[in-house]
Amino acid sequence: MATPDFIRDLRTSIGTQLLWLPGVTAVVFDEDGRVLLGKRADTGHWTVIGGIPEPGEQPAETAVREVYEETAVRVVPERVVLVESGPPVQYPNGDVCQFMDVTLRCRAIGGEAKVNDDESLEVGWFAVDALPALEDYALIRIKRAMESAPTWFQGMGEELPVPDRPQEA
Template sequence: MPTPDFIRAVRATAGQQLLFLPGVSAIVFDDARRVLLVRRADTGRWSIIGGIVEPGEQPARTAVREVYEETAVRCVPERLVLVQTLEPVRYPNGDLCQFVDTSFRCRATGGEARVNDDESLEVGWFPVDGLPDLEDFAVSRIKQALGDGPAWFDPMTGV
């Protein structure tokens, strides 16, 4: 994903030190219960859709925006799937980030799935029992989104 301008501004003074950032993931289903995936340009791997929350933006709006920007699919968030702090990531340029991911199950409402920006190589709908090779991150969110249970979060056991 391209670096948002507000992060470039912070990096100008903070350098490559750890930035703690809000992120979202969108698990989008169509009426046939297929899940919308993108093959990322940066890694070449299939993944769910995600992005960084802009200052002043609500996470659910970020999910809707990211889905449209990356795939040209319109969607509405249906429920919160999980909230999780991820492991820090060091990017090839040396920048260090750690994301708090808020994941939403979304329902597609329109648009034709296609590559809609330079972040993706391919876009496609996949049946849940026919997913391509995905990171555990994506698989766990898809599984969680399929249910109607409460949102997942670390229950802080043993604290």
């Protein structure tokens, strides 16, 4: 994920101190029930699409923008899947961030999946029973997006189980 200019500007004042940031994840399905994934340029791992909202941008707007910027796919957000904060993360340059993630289920409405920026090495559609190797973060979000369950909120008593790993494609 490329660092937005407004965060670079903040870092000139606060250095590497903990920065609390919103994040938005989009779990995108097509008409065949396949999920859209991107292979990140920074880690080489497949994952769901996501990013940081621009100042004043709503989570649904962020999902639409990020999916298009990274994959050239047009989407419509359908519902909030989960809201969760993760632990602080320290990056190799020393920056420390903690993210509050809002995950949205989205429906593809157009475009052709392709690498559309420098954040991804590959993008593609995958059947949910033939996913590539994914970290728990992505697996949990895909599983929850497939369910008709209400939005999951961290800290409300229910644990968020990691789903069984599908066979690798």
